[in-house]
Amino acid sequence: MSEVTKITGPLAIIAGQGPLPCVLAEAVAAHEIPLHIVALRGEADEEIERFPHTWMKWGEIGKLFGALEKSGCNDLVIIGAVNRPDFGNVRPDFGAIKALPFLLGLGKGGDDSVLSRIVNYFEDKGYRVHGAGDVAPELLAGEGMLSTKTPSAEDKTDIEIAFKVVRALGRLDVGQGAIVAKGRVLAVEAAEGTDAMLQRCADLRTSGRTRGARAGVLVKAPKPGQEERIDMPTIGPETLRKAAAAGLAGIAVAAGRVLLAERAATIEAANENKLFLVGENWDEIDD
Amino acid sequence: MSEVTKITGPLAIIAGQGPLPCVLAEAVAAHEIPLHIVALRGEADEEIERFPHTWMKWGEIGKLFGALEKSGCNDLVIIGAVNRPDFGNVRPDFGAIKALPFLLGLGKGGDDSVLSRIVNYFEDKGYRVHGAGDVAPELLAGEGMLSTKTPSAEDKTDIEIAFKVVRALGRLDVGQGAIVAKGRVLAVEAAEGTDAMLQRCADLRTSGRTRGARAGVLVKAPKPGQEERIDMPTIGPETLRKAAAAGLAGIAVAAGRVLLAERAATIEAANENKLFLVGENWDEIDD
Numbered sequence: 001m002s003e004v005t006k007i008t009g010p011l012a013i014i015a016g017q018g019p020l021p022c023v024l025a026e027a028v029a030a031h032e033i034p035l036h037i038v039a040l041r042g043e044a045d046e047e048i049e050r051f052p053h054t055w056m057k058w059g060e061i062g063k064l065f066g067a068l069e070k071s072g073c074n075d076l077v078i079i080g081a082v083n084r085p086d087f088g089n090v091r092p093d094f095g096a097i098k099a100l101p102f103l104l105g106l107g108k109g110g111d112d113s114v115l116s117r118i119v120n121y122f123e124d125k126g127y128r129v130h131g132a133g134d135v136a137p138e139l140l141a142g143e144g145m146l147s148t149k150t151p152s153a154e155d156k157t158d159i160e161i162a163f164k165v166v167r168a169l170g171r172l173d174v175g176q177g178a179i180v181a182k183g184r185v186l187a188v189e190a191a192e193g194t195d196a197m198l199q200r201c202a203d204l205r206t207s208g209r210t211r212g213a214r215a216g217v218l219v220k221a222p223k224p225g226q227e228e229r230i231d232m233p234t235i236g237p238e239t240l241r242k243a244a245a246a247g248l249a250g251i252a253v254a255a256g257r258v259l260l261a262e263r264a265a266t267i268e269a270a271n272e273n274k275l276f277l278v279g280e281n282w283d284e285i286d287d
Numbered sequence: 288m289s290e291v292t293k294i295t296g297p298l299a300i301i302a303g304q305g306p307l308p309c310v311l312a313e314a315v316a317a318h319e320i321p322l323h324i325v326a327l328r329g330e331a332d333e334e335i336e337r338f339p340h341t342w343m344k345w346g347e348i349g350k351l352f353g354a355l356e357k358s359g360c361n362d363l364v365i366i367g368a369v370n371r372p373d374f375g376n377v378r379p380d381f382g383a384i385k386a387l388p389f390l391l392g393l394g395k396g397g398d399d400s401v402l403s404r405i406v407n408y409f410e411d412k413g414y415r416v417h418g419a420g421d422v423a424p425e426l427l428a429g430e431g432m433l434s435t436k437t438p439s440a441e442d443k444t445d446i447e448i449a450f451k452v453v454r455a456l457g458r459l460d461v462g463q464g465a466i467v468a469k470g471r472v473l474a475v476e477a478a479e480g481t482d483a484m485l486q487r488c489a490d491l492r493t494s495g496r497t498r499g500a501r502a503g504v505l506v507k508a509p510k511p512g513q514e515e516r517i518d519m520p521t522i523g524p525e526t527l528r529k530a531a532a533a534g535l536a537g538i539a540v541a542a543g544r545v546l547l548a549e550r551a552a553t554i555e556a557a558n559e560n561k562l563f564l565v566g567e568n569w570d571e572i573d574d
Contacts, residue, residue, distance in 0.1 A: 166457045172448070174472040185461040188475040192487050200479050
């Protein structure tokens with residue numbers, strides 16, 4: 001786990017989808033660090049306009065670096081999912097033409113190699129790339145119980161198996177999550193994301209392929225060696241609601257390595273849905 | 288890989304869903320081995336009535352063993368998927384009451400442990416349990432190209448990665464399949480099955496999260512140590528059609544370890560959809 005990073009100058013937030021860019025911007029503002037959001041058009045929420053910002057399109061690499069320079073940002077956080085661009089629809093600006101060999105390489109390979117290349121690209125230009133958890137550690141799930149409900153002995157066994165699955169897969173650059181119920185691995189996350197995986201388990205239930213009382217656990221953890229600075233596993237209130245719909249008993253996350261998109265609302269959603277939510281010491285779980 | 292089993296006496300086929308029980312019955316009949324199908328009501332296709340048969344419901348364990356005895360079968364093959372029974376709706380006969388401790392244990396654990404317990408249960412009673420491929424090896428996908436189209440160099444890399452994923456997961460008693468495109472693991476199969484996994488990849492394409500020309504491969508292989516006698520990975524024409532809809536370039540299977548549900552129709556579906564279909568020597572692929 002990385003130490004908290006002390007940032008003095010202004011911070012750029014390169015914003016993709018979802019609530020996280022704004023949640024982070026609020027946290028950064030609370031730390032009294034000046035910030036500027038560079039928001040990806042078609043991906044980022046308009047909500048980000050509450051903060052100093054620049055909109056850019058895929059391919060407007062020149063505009064991106066112009067915004068970073070103008071706002072005096074040498075430190076940046078890249079946050080929020082983005083769809084892989086359809087290069088056929090990207091209209092590159094002059095900055096993008098220079099970056100073309102780099103951009104063309106992004107269509108290939110596992111998530112991790114793509115993300116590492118993005119981080120390297122910024123670092124090669126002298127920027128410092130941080131994880132959201134590094135600049136605002138209060139956004140991370142810590143170790144211990146977050147919910148009122150606690151896991152049963154059976155849940156604990158499921159948690160252990162799910163961590164093993166995530167660990168084995170992470171070595172192959174796959175996913176950040178798995179669902180295990182009564183010792184059986186119901187679902188493994190790859191490119192579809194956590195929400196789709198939970199929906200799948202809800203479908204298994206509806207179709208009668210899993211049955212009975214609530215059982216099972218979703219585990220979220222980073223892949224070993226994952227580029228956590230720009231792809232940290234994340235859960236939010238919606239994750240809890242979907243886990244309840246999938247008939248699970250709770251969620252376990254790797255402590256200090258998973259972002260809570262909206263902390264209070266996430267914990268509330270756990271309690272409302274009678275799910276446990278726990279941060280497990282990831283390093284202690286052996287395989 | 289197991290040797291071809293010489294069966295002399297009559298063979299019982301305990302039949303679940305899909306075309307495989309009938310395909311196997313035809314193959315067995317062609318070998319001039321007498322057979323009797325014990326078909327699970329609500330699971331097996333009525334098509335099985337073409338052959339000597341007994342229908343049984345979940346819980347009618349007494350009826351099952353009665354049918355085996357009456358037809359003089361000491362050898363049996365269990366084939367075709369079944370849903371895990373909803374024990375609340377099972378009306379056990381006298382045979383089932385004796386088997387109750389065994390039945391109650393089936394609700395728990397990974398697929399493999401459940402399947403091994405079923406095999407052990409029959410073996411403890413003196414029956415010999417065979418794999419479909421053991422009694423009718425012509426149903427297995429052999430090594431080498433089955434389709435007209437052949438995999439590209441990029442496809443071969445995807446095949447290798449997908450075999451690694453299936454192998455790593457199999458050790459944890461998960462799934463029999465994975466989909467990899469351009470070096471990226473798109474989907475991993477767990478409890479949802481191959482068709483649902485392919486549908487997911489089709490959805491990723493529709494939603495724009497994967498794009499471009501056809502790329503990627505579905506790999507099917509047994510889990511290491513899998514109870515292949517009753518849970519052999521299987522593909523059929525529908526698998527090929529779904530792979531095409533998911534935008535894949537082809538399918539690779541572990542040679543000699545995967546059943547082709549309907550051989551001619553499966554190969555035809557590969558050619559019609561311009562997909563490659565290849566049997567790879569599973570033991571040669573290292574990790």
